[in-house]
Amino acid sequence: MKRFGIGFAVVLSLSLILASLTVPPGATAADKTVTIGFTASKTGKFNVEATRQINGLHLWMEQVNQAGGVKLPDGTVVKFADKFYDDESKKERVQELYTKLISTDKADFLISPYSSPLTDASAVIAQQYNKIMITTGAASDSTYKKGFTLVYQTYTPASRYLTGAVDLLAQLAPQAKSIAIIHEKDKFSTDVVTALKKYAEDKGYKVPLFEGYDAATTDFAPFINKIPQPVGAIMGGGHFADTTTFAKQLYEKKVNANMIALLVAPPEPKFAELGAACISVVGSSQWEPQATYSAEAAKKAGVEYFGTTVADFVKSYQAKYNGETPSYHSAGGYVAGLILQKAIQQAGSTDTAKVKEVLDKMNLMTFYGVIKFDDTPKAHGLQVGHDMVYIQWQKDQQGKPVKQVVWPTAAATASAMVCPAR
């Protein structure tokens, strides 16, 4: 009997120790930790954009957890934790890592990697394992036309990425008659420029040069030499690393055009490091700190407003990341988490089917803009609510590069300028 008593005491002690290890400090038994899995391009060519994206996501996670998490109707408090691996900006690594995130790390929800090719690869895994994936940093339309039912896009699709630049060109330089398009030959950039070319030709512009370059290209001289002169505008690019080099070499080769509009890189604050080469370059942006989305704007649009304000997001991001100004990649990372938070909150559950039901019907405004997904089988999950803004690097009074929103006119913080003679 004495031996049994000792044995019972040992088992009880071990159980208590085990229980204290499994419940995090400060958590109650009704707390539930939801694991969000994703890969981050901590190395490789997408490093700059992906780092901002993850910064945004981490800020959201920190804020929602500090605010007490999401309370479900049954009294459960949902808190969020993340699990991620470096995908090295390589498509080949993504499927293996997402499978690991789901199978080994037991991720409950997924956030996409940065970029369309990587997201396209990861979306297959999400669908296969019945996990909801909020994509951010992935604008390509084609991913959402493959019959996936659990993949939801945060970004304005690629087909609407640069079309506004054509409208801006028409207003800024009516004399311009041609647009040379030089682009990265990846999925996202090709989707963007294919839609751009069609839109430009429909508007009456000639496209005398339409050529793609490999992602690893560092010497753009062969492409730049092919730009016919005079040319109305130069558009294209791809991602941060290649587009920054392209912009720099356009400047070094003193190429003249009324407008230079490029993908992805110009909205990044780091683009200003190009100095004089960045001046007058236009970029399409998913979001800018000068954005005017607010509860009042939501009320006018007849939709619900959810989450933080633009000013609070910018302030808290700068406070957390040593004064760094958030880019649209940062905002995209944050809003991906916010969408998930709202869907879980509204569903009152973390069950995939219930959360999916809410996402399908979601129509709300956040600090990032309107979020609404296509719920038709043809393009399920495609973002249909959000719109782009166009920025241009101009000089401030001290002659330093400053980013201004120039299009659409309603959101503009400055008038667009024609590219000065180089």
Place this chain on the structure above:
Amino acid sequence: MWSQLVASLTDGLLLGFVYGVAAMGLTLIWGVMSVINLAHGPVIALGMFGTYLLFTHLGVNPYLAMVPVAGAGLIAGLVIYVIAVHRVINAPHLSSLLATFAVNMIIIGVGTAVFSTSPQNIDYSLGSVEVGFLTFPASRLVGALGAILVTACLYLFLYFTRPGKAIRAVANNRMASELMGIPSSRVLALSFGLGTMMAAVAGSLIATFFPFTILSGGPYELKSFVICVLGGLGHPLGALVGGLLLGGLEGLIPTFMPVSWVPVVEFGLFVLVLLVRPSGLFGAK
């Protein structure tokens, strides 16, 4: 059309000088010791990072940084030779090929761990040069001049100094030179060091034009093989001419067809030269 042709050719030729320096290292090592150095690409990348680190951390002018980078390249070459190549120098070619491939993998592995594969850039501009309708970055002109200077120095070393003459003697007939009292092991080590030094210098020059990662040496290594075959394996001057030819082609081809056709034409030419004139234009061996 003509202006585009001339502009493209100029850009290509300026780049070709640097290709030539990169290939010179490879061809020197092959010519003297019949070793195909597969660590050539990663050494080019190390040259890029050496210049980058000196520029960003110590504020050294990237063109002056070329001098310590060259010195480090020479020492690295000697170390690689002693550790990985010397023991297999008389073994079949496959052994030395695998030994240098192992070095290649080690450098890339360590480089990825230390520098990651994120692109780096030397933010140092010399502005642009305008000659008539031609505009090109001044850095490319300086790079070409640097390449000519390095080639001239190598030529003077090989033809007018005792160690240089010893290298040529060993390349010509190793056994005979040993009988004449030339310490062939030391000469081989020096040759490998010089070849590696040329690769590091080429990397240093390329880093002043383009952004780079630890993997950036690969394409230049491939180009170096084409150049060596074009110019003739084992012939340093042939490497420079081969580099100019390849650069010129890279400039001209995009004028007539999409840029993506450049490697097709380059490697087509590689096969053609191997078929028609395997000894290359200068026919050294």
